[in-house]
Amino acid sequence: MVLQFKLFMALLCLSFFGYSQVKEVNPPNYIKTISFKGNTSESQLPILRLGESFLLEFDALTGNEPDYYYVIEHYNYDWKPSNLAKSEYLSGFDNQRIQDYRNSFNTYQIYSHYKLQIPNQQTRGLLVTGNYLISIFNDSNELMFSRKFMIYEDLVNVGVSIKRSRDVKFIDKKQSVDIVINNSNFNFNNPLENVKSLIVQNNNLNTAISNIKPQYTLGNQLVYKYASETSFWGGNEYLYFENKDVRAANVGVQYIDLKDIYHNYLFINTPRINQIYTYNPDINGNFLITAVDTDDVSIEADYTMIHFALQHPELTNGESLYVYGNYNNYALEPDNQLHYNSESGLYEVAFKLKQGFYNYKYVLTDKAGLLKEGAISGDHYQTENNYKVLVYYKDLGARYDRLIGIGEASSIDITN
Incomplete structure (x- = not known):
C-alpha cells in the first residue's frame, strides 16, 4: 500500500510539473550580453517566419572556455508543453554542443564569445509554428539560461492601430491597442474560442497582455476594440x-x-x-x-x-x-x-x-x-512604443496551437 501511494504521488508530481507554465530562466552573473534575434532583425524577441534562421550569441566571463549545449522545446499558446514529439517539430537533433566560440582579444575582461545559428548541420530546422523555448546547459547538465521565441505562418492579415485610452481617467497615461484580423483566406472554426491573441509592448513578454478573445466578428474580420482590456501604460522614453x-x-x-x-x-x-x-x-x-x-x-x-x-x-x-x-x-x-x-x-x-x-x-x-x-x-500617452500582436489558432482536434499571423504598429501614429 505504501509503495502504491508513493507511485501515485510521483505520477501526480510529474503531471503537475509537466504541465505548468514555463518561464524564462535568466543567467548567472558570469554569462553576459545575450543577443537573440532573427537573421535580419535587431529585436531581442525573435518572431520568425517558418523557415527563417535565428542567431543566439552570449559571452562567458570565466576564462576557461566552458562547453555549452542547447535544447529546443515546443509549447502551446499558454506556454505549457504541446503534445508533439520532438521529431514532429524539429528536423535533426538538439542537445548538441555549441561549437562556434572564440576568445576575447586585447580586452581587460577575459571572456569567450559563443554563437549558435539555427538551422545548422545538426539541427536542420523547425517544422511547425508556435511557441518555442531554447535552453542552454553546461557540461554538468545545469541549466544556465533559457529564452522564448516564436515561429509563425503568414495566413491571416493582422491590422494594428494605437489609440489613446477610452477610459477618461487614463487618457493621458495609457495607450490602447485595436486589432482587426482579416481571415478571408483562412477558415476559422468557432473563432471566439479557438483564436487567441498576445499583445507585446517593446518586446517585453513580462508585461504582455494575453488571453484576449475577439470582441465581435464583422464579415471575414475579427475585431478587438476594447475599452481597457488591451490597454498598456504609456511609460516614458528610455x-x-x-x-x-x-x-x-x-x-x-x-x-x-x-x-x-x-x-x-x-x-x-x-x-x-x-x-x-x-x-x-x-x-x-x-x-x-x-x-x-x-x-x-x-x-x-x-x-x-x-x-x-x-x-x-x-x-x-x-x-x-x-x-x-x-x-x-x-x-x-x-x-x-x-x-x-x-x-x-x-x-x-x-x-x-x-x-x-x-x-x-x-x-x-x-x-x-x-x-x-x-x-x-512616469506614464505618458505620447511615448513612442512598439507593439506586436501575435494570433494563435487551434482547430478542433488539433494537438498544438499554431501561430498564424502577426501585426505590428508604433504609437508614434497614435490617434484619439
Missing part, C-alpha cells in the same frame, strides 16, 4: 548611455576610472514621475554592441563596470528599485537592484556590461513584488 570608447566619457557617462577594468559612472538620474513628457528618441529598451577602433566587436569590445545612481528618498514600505532593459531581459534580480547609500543620499548599483549603446529604465516593485513600471519614469 534613458540611455553609450561607452563605445572606454577611455573617454561619452553620451550619458559623467566620468571614467581604470581599476582592474574600466569603471563608467553615469550621470545621476532623477525621477520623472511628475515631469511633463519630453520627446527623447530611444530604441525601445534595446541595446547595440559597439566599440571604436575594433574590427570585430563580438570579441574586441571590452566589459566595463557601469555605475547607476538615482536621486530618490529612501523607501521605507518594503518597496524595491531596479534598473533594467532588454540587455538583461527585463529581469528583476539582486544583480540589478539599487540600494540606498546613506552617505551619498542616492540609490546605487554597479554591474558589468559590454561596450555599446544601451537603453535602461528605473522601475519599482511594491512590498508584494508587483511591478510598477511607471512609478519612477
Whole structure:
C-alpha cells in the first residue's frame, strides 16, 4: 500500500510539473550580453517566419572556455508543453554542443564569445509554428539560461492601430491597442474560442497582455476594440548611455576610472514621475554592441563596470528599485537592484556590461513584488512604443496551437 501511494504521488508530481507554465530562466552573473534575434532583425524577441534562421550569441566571463549545449522545446499558446514529439517539430537533433566560440582579444575582461545559428548541420530546422523555448546547459547538465521565441505562418492579415485610452481617467497615461484580423483566406472554426491573441509592448513578454478573445466578428474580420482590456501604460522614453570608447566619457557617462577594468559612472538620474513628457528618441529598451577602433566587436569590445545612481528618498514600505532593459531581459534580480547609500543620499548599483549603446529604465516593485513600471519614469500617452500582436489558432482536434499571423504598429501614429 505504501509503495502504491508513493507511485501515485510521483505520477501526480510529474503531471503537475509537466504541465505548468514555463518561464524564462535568466543567467548567472558570469554569462553576459545575450543577443537573440532573427537573421535580419535587431529585436531581442525573435518572431520568425517558418523557415527563417535565428542567431543566439552570449559571452562567458570565466576564462576557461566552458562547453555549452542547447535544447529546443515546443509549447502551446499558454506556454505549457504541446503534445508533439520532438521529431514532429524539429528536423535533426538538439542537445548538441555549441561549437562556434572564440576568445576575447586585447580586452581587460577575459571572456569567450559563443554563437549558435539555427538551422545548422545538426539541427536542420523547425517544422511547425508556435511557441518555442531554447535552453542552454553546461557540461554538468545545469541549466544556465533559457529564452522564448516564436515561429509563425503568414495566413491571416493582422491590422494594428494605437489609440489613446477610452477610459477618461487614463487618457493621458495609457495607450490602447485595436486589432482587426482579416481571415478571408483562412477558415476559422468557432473563432471566439479557438483564436487567441498576445499583445507585446517593446518586446517585453513580462508585461504582455494575453488571453484576449475577439470582441465581435464583422464579415471575414475579427475585431478587438476594447475599452481597457488591451490597454498598456504609456511609460516614458528610455534613458540611455553609450561607452563605445572606454577611455573617454561619452553620451550619458559623467566620468571614467581604470581599476582592474574600466569603471563608467553615469550621470545621476532623477525621477520623472511628475515631469511633463519630453520627446527623447530611444530604441525601445534595446541595446547595440559597439566599440571604436575594433574590427570585430563580438570579441574586441571590452566589459566595463557601469555605475547607476538615482536621486530618490529612501523607501521605507518594503518597496524595491531596479534598473533594467532588454540587455538583461527585463529581469528583476539582486544583480540589478539599487540600494540606498546613506552617505551619498542616492540609490546605487554597479554591474558589468559590454561596450555599446544601451537603453535602461528605473522601475519599482511594491512590498508584494508587483511591478510598477511607471512609478519612477512616469506614464505618458505620447511615448513612442512598439507593439506586436501575435494570433494563435487551434482547430478542433488539433494537438498544438499554431501561430498564424502577426501585426505590428508604433504609437508614434497614435490617434484619439
